[in-house]
Amino acid sequence: MRLELGNIFIKDLQFGPETKVEKGILYVNKEELLKEVSGDEKVKSIDFDIVHPGDSARIIPVKDVIEPRVKVEGKGGIFPGFISKVDTVGSGRTNVLKGAAVVTTGKIVGFQEGIIDMSGEGAKYTPFSKTHNLVITCEVNDDVKQHEHEEAIRMIGLKAAAYLGKAGKDVQPDEVKTYETLPLLEQVKKYPNLPKVVYVYMLQSQGLLHDTYVYGVDAKKIIPTFIYPTEVFDGAILSGNCVSACDKNPTYVHLNHPIIEDLYDRDGKDINFLGCVITNENVYLADKERSSNCTAKLVEFLGADAAIISEEGFGNPDADLVMNCNKIEEKGIKTVLVTDEYAGRDGASQSLADSTPKGNAVVTAGNANELVVLKAMDKVIGHPEAANIIAGGYSGSLRPDGSIEAELQVITGCTSEVGFNYLSAKGF
Amino acid sequence: MMKVVHYINQFFGQIGGEEKADITPQLHEGVVGPGMALKNAFKGEADIVATIICGDSYFAEHQEEATKTILDMIKKYNPDVFVAGPAFNAGRYGTACGAVCKAVKEALNIPVVTGMYIENPGVDLYKKDAYIVLTKNSAVGMREAVPKMAKLALKLAKGEPMGSPQEEGYIPRGIRKNYIADERGSKRAVDMLVKKVNGEKFETEFEMPSFDRVAPNPPVKDITKAKIALVTSGGIVPKGNPDRIESSSASKFGKYDIDGVYDLTEATYETAHGGYDPTYANADADRVLPVDVLRDLEKEGKIGSLHRYYYATVGNGTAVASAKKFGAAIAKELIADGVDAVILTST
Numbered sequence: 001m002r003l004e005l006g007n008i009f010i011k012d013l014q015f016g017p018e019t020k021v022e023k024g025i026l027y028v029n030k031e032e033l034l035k036e037v038s039g040d041e042k043v044k045s046i047d048f049d050i051v052h053p054g055d056s057a058r059i060i061p062v063k064d065v066i067e068p069r070v071k072v073e074g075k076g077g078i079f080p081g082f083i084s085k086v087d088t089v090g091s092g093r094t095n096v097l098k099g100a101a102v103v104t105t106g107k108i109v110g111f112q113e114g115i116i117d118m119s120g121e122g123a124k125y126t127p128f129s130k131t132h133n134l135v136i137t138c139e140v141n142d143d144v145k146q147h148e149h150e151e152a153i154r155m156i157g158l159k160a161a162a163y164l165g166k167a168g169k170d171v172q173p174d175e176v177k178t179y180e181t182l183p184l185l186e187q188v189k190k191y192p193n194l195p196k197v198v199y200v201y202m203l204q205s206q207g208l209l210h211d212t213y214v215y216g217v218d219a220k221k222i223i224p225t226f227i228y229p230t231e232v233f234d235g236a237i238l239s240g241n242c243v244s245a246c247d248k249n250p251t252y253v254h255l256n257h258p259i260i261e262d263l264y265d266r267d268g269k270d271i272n273f274l275g276c277v278i279t280n281e282n283v284y285l286a287d288k289e290r291s292s293n294c295t296a297k298l299v300e301f302l303g304a305d306a307a308i309i310s311e312e313g314f315g316n317p318d319a320d321l322v323m324n325c326n327k328i329e330e331k332g333i334k335t336v337l338v339t340d341e342y343a344g345r346d347g348a349s350q351s352l353a354d355s356t357p358k359g360n361a362v363v364t365a366g367n368a369n370e371l372v373v374l375k376a377m378d379k380v381i382g383h384p385e386a387a388n389i390i391a392g393g394y395s396g397s398l399r400p401d402g403s404i405e406a407e408l409q410v411i412t413g414c415t416s417e418v419g420f421n422y423l424s425a426k427g428f
Numbered sequence: 429m430m431k432v433v434h435y436i437n438q439f440f441g442q443i444g445g446e447e448k449a450d451i452t453p454q455l456h457e458g459v460v461g462p463g464m465a466l467k468n469a470f471k472g473e474a475d476i477v478a479t480i481i482c483g484d485s486y487f488a489e490h491q492e493e494a495t496k497t498i499l500d501m502i503k504k505y506n507p508d509v510f511v512a513g514p515a516f517n518a519g520r521y522g523t524a525c526g527a528v529c530k531a532v533k534e535a536l537n538i539p540v541v542t543g544m545y546i547e548n549p550g551v552d553l554y555k556k557d558a559y560i561v562l563t564k565n566s567a568v569g570m571r572e573a574v575p576k577m578a579k580l581a582l583k584l585a586k587g588e589p590m591g592s593p594q595e596e597g598y599i600p601r602g603i604r605k606n607y608i609a610d611e612r613g614s615k616r617a618v619d620m621l622v623k624k625v626n627g628e629k630f631e632t633e634f635e636m637p638s639f640d641r642v643a644p645n646p647p648v649k650d651i652t653k654a655k656i657a658l659v660t661s662g663g664i665v666p667k668g669n670p671d672r673i674e675s676s677s678a679s680k681f682g683k684y685d686i687d688g689v690y691d692l693t694e695a696t697y698e699t700a701h702g703g704y705d706p707t708y709a710n711a712d713a714d715r716v717l718p719v720d721v722l723r724d725l726e727k728e729g730k731i732g733s734l735h736r737y738y739y740a741t742v743g744n745g746t747a748v749a750s751a752k753k754f755g756a757a758i759a760k761e762l763i764a765d766g767v768d769a770v771i772l773t774s775t
Contacts, residue, residue, distance in 0.1 A: 124608070195625040258614035270622045306625040308617050336621040338613060341634065347604035348556055355636040361624050362634040363617040366606045408606070419613025424633055425604045426592055 001091045002180040003230035006072065006173030010099035013050050013132035019164070021171045026068075026100050028134060028164065036163040037136070037156045042144045046156065049135040049381050051118050056378035058122070059135055061113035061386040062412045063104040063150070063241045064157050065128050065250040068097040068164035071234065079235040081216020082155070083162045089234035095168040101131040101252055102164065104157040105382035106138040109150045110209045112391045114245020114412035115374065115404070122374040125414040127421055128252070135381050136160055147208055150241055157251070158238070179264050181228050181275050184302060191272040198274050198304040199229070199259055200295055200324055204243050204312040205280035211240025212249075212312070214278060224279040224294040226302070229260045237278070243313050244391045246368045246414040247340050253413065258420045259308055259338070274302050279324070281317040288320055296327035310338040310418045314368070318353040329358040340365040340415035341425055345407065365415040366423035368392070369407050376402030430474035430585045433502050434463045435512040435528050437521045441481030449485035449520075453497045456481065462570060466511065469578030474585060477505050484520035487527070488679055489672065495531045507538060508585035512558075514543025514573045515550060517565040523679060526554025533557060539584035543573045544599070551599055552747035553677060559584070559598045600635075640748075654768035657735035659758060661743030661751075662709065662716035662775040663701030664692070673742055675702030681741035681754045683761070686734070691720045703744030704775050716773055735767050743774055 016027030074092015077084025123129035203212040341351035392409025512525035529540035543561040623630040692713035
């Protein structure tokens with residue numbers, strides 16, 4: 001499977017009479033966008049804002065971040081199973097509005113939504129302070145249940161990103177990157193002397209409001225399976241939003257999967273990248289056993305010499321991470337784990353809920369419990385009082401002057417366990 | 429010039445060996461014993477203004493009192509940094525160095541440094557509270573340990589930022605601190621993977637703690653013939669706690685004769701454990717250490733016999749290193765006494 005990603009560099013984002021990309025500026029026709037995303041009777045109001053890197057602006061509580069993309073050539077469309085039909089995606093050409101993002105906010109759904117600051121201390125910790133963000137504030141009717149609330153906002157975000165993406169359909173990209181994975185036997189033959197590597201992509205699936213979707217299917221219901229890495233670049237996997245902000249994978253991160261990108265970068269040089277095994281993080285022990293057994297079996301079957309395993313979330317899924325590590329290492333396949341830590345505010349507590357001596361190669365995305373103070377911003381989009389209840393905040397997190405003291409956990413994408421960010425931790 | 433107070437035990441204080449281990453804290457102006465090497469290593473930047481010597485047994489048995497006396501002695505010198513040991517692999521000495529360091533840090537807010545061998549029980553107990561320089565297991569390692577301790581002490585006294593354990597030579601305290609790395613996490617993961625798969629050296633960013641998982645033994649073949657012993661970390665001791673097992677961070681275990689004992693009563697037994705509500709254990713210690721039930725089973729012929737001695741310690745906040753040591757010592761005695769099976773009770 002071969003996919004070209006045509007990156008159109010977006011330097012600015014503005015409202016305008018026509019939705020289009022011109023000289024690196026993405027113009028958005030508000031009315032047309034509203035028409036495109038509205039229609040759900042559960043939704044009471046939809047508002048749009050634009051924020052730029054460096055602005056004195058805060059978005060809270062952030063549900064998801066999505067990158068506008070459009071399919072230019074090849075099968076299917078963006079977000080198969082939701083926006084497009086469930087064709088297998090990941091081949092042909094996809095154009096990307098690189099530098100722009102859709103951010104969804106509105107009254108809190110659960111406890112696990114985040115903060116994006118566009119400047120100041122908080123901006124250092126989130127990758128989404130560097131993008132031009134179209135912010136959608138979406139409020140639902142009072143009688144709407146939590147999971148319906150989440151679904152309504154998720155769909156609005158996806159629709160908006162797909163709509164904006166279309167503006168890049170006929171634009172000449174600034175750069176084109178090509179990614180290719182051959183059918184297994186051919187891929188093995190292509191670089192016969194390089195170590196064969198599989199990526200084990202763990203998807204958050206701890207229960208209601210802890211969901212990830214694969215071609216429209218709730219990942220709780222999947223059996224671990226193989227996917228071509230390029231499938232994710234077209235939105236085959238997307239976020240169900242409500243997991244701790246710091247270490248869930250927003251849809252943007254699935255689309256720009258950094259481990260997949262960096263494995264491709266070394267493919268044919270140091271490694272032979274065979275593809276991805278996706279698995280879930282269900283809460284029942286039998287499910288954990290079944291999924292980790294299947295994952296290890298599949299990694300072995302693919303003939304891997306080594307695997308990167310990434311976790312999503314913390315606590316309960318630490319057990320899945322450890323099971324995957326043990327079972328894959330027991331087959332003689334070398335592993336590197338990517339996780340983050342919950343070592344307490346003072347960094348002195350045990351970081352993970354489970355452990356294995358086989359996990360001797362671990363990349364950490366940092367201690368999510370460390371405290372941070374986020375200064376007051378001129379503009380706050382959403383509901384600042386959510387700071388007192390989101391995971392990582394506490395009663396009193398929002399101070400009278402508008403500043404926020406909370407754990408890094410509240411910052412969207414801060415301790416990304418697929419390594420999308422630069423934060424890490426050391427032992428002292 | 430910066431001021432240092434130094435703590436050592438009776439042996440390094442040149443007072444005597446085990447026979448002098450019960451001496452109370454003594455204060456000496458200036459340098460004693462290994463303090464000379466330490467002073468030299470400060471190269472004129474700091475001076476040891478006083479040395480405190482205390483017997484290891486005295487400290488272990490009178491920790492609260494000894495700590496108070498030692499703190500009073502240190503206070504009047506108002507030192508810039510406090511140094512204890514190095515204790516190498518001496519268990520009671522290491523524990524004393526750690527405990528004094530912790531108290532000095534907490535009560536006087538003075539930075540502290542000590543030195544120990546990795547297996548010293550003081551390491552597990554106090555590595556979070558003090559910078560412990562890694563030493564060899566005996567005083568042979570003095571020459572190597574002293575300059576590292578001196579360097580660390582000067583750094584702390586000056587308030588300079590502390591480097592990583594690898595850079596500075598101290599035992600990792602298990603404190604995790606965030607930093608912004610040069611490469612994103614995914615790139616670091618791929619780099620680590622390439623190294624690992626090629627058999628090259630790589631450095632994990634997080635050491636997974638090793639949980640000691642013990643596989644259960646096979647079942648006892650014939651329980652009606654088996655000699656069974658009771659061992660508890662629930663702190664059940666004869667009334668009055670004759671061995672003075674600590675209510676927390678136990679430094680020892682006790683061995684008690686229950687020949688002819690058929691029931692543990694409020695008048696005869698109690699718990700030394702400080703980590704749970706003792707009301708029910710004190711009212712009837714059989715609830716934690718089921719002697720009464722085992723006597724019944726013994727009488728009914730359902731077990732062979734109850735071992736004449738039971739063992740007890742306090743599990744509350746006790747270092748894994750200490751617990752391991754107790755366990756090994758108890759197991760050795762039980763095997764020598766021909767015990768077939770053990771009932772372990774915890775609280």
